[in-house]
Amino acid sequence: MQKLIEGIHRFQCELFRSQREFFERLAEGQRPLALFITCSDSRVNPNLITQTEPGELFIMRNAGNIVPPYGVAAGGEAATIEFAVAELGVKDVIVCGHSRCGAMNALLNLRLVEHLPAVRQWLTHAEATRRIMCEKYGDRTGEAALTTAIEENVLVQLENLRTHPSVASGLARGQLKLHGWVYKIETGEVFAYQPQQGQFLSIDSAFTVPLAAGAGTHEHPI
16 A cells, blocks of 8 residues: 555656646546456556557456446446447447456356356356357367457457447447457557458557457467
């Protein structure tokens, strides 16, 4: 806790004072560039990864970067998505998974969360990911299985995202684009799903094509 308090003091004394006008403008309202949906994992920092400033990303975080289908859950995800799309008018929505994801590891090994009933219940919103892994990739184990699950889950959650009325409307009007990313913690690389190739490719070497159509099948380069 002491480190957090010291950080607040440094922020107020060093950064805030030197950028007071910037923060005063922020107080007048927000116009974020994108809705960034990612995992709660403390190793994932959306603003650091994208080098964006306060006010540029509207961020939604939870275990496993999960988007419950519309009307299924009573949590805040639906409200966050609706506000970002319908009220703030974001033009892009990114679902970003990450390597070494504990939620996806638990999804593949549910015994790990037998003592965590809330976590186990939450992971039911990724049941499609689990079924895909069992029925399509049952021969994969270890790191290969986890990597595949992380990627498949991004695509599953993008499909869940389409069930939200504000998203469906934005897509139908051509005013919204969806993107699937995976961040590799150990290398700093970001992979984006490319629907034409049906796989995740390095965002540095491939133009990110928004996901206007269904995800389809893909390969796993990570």
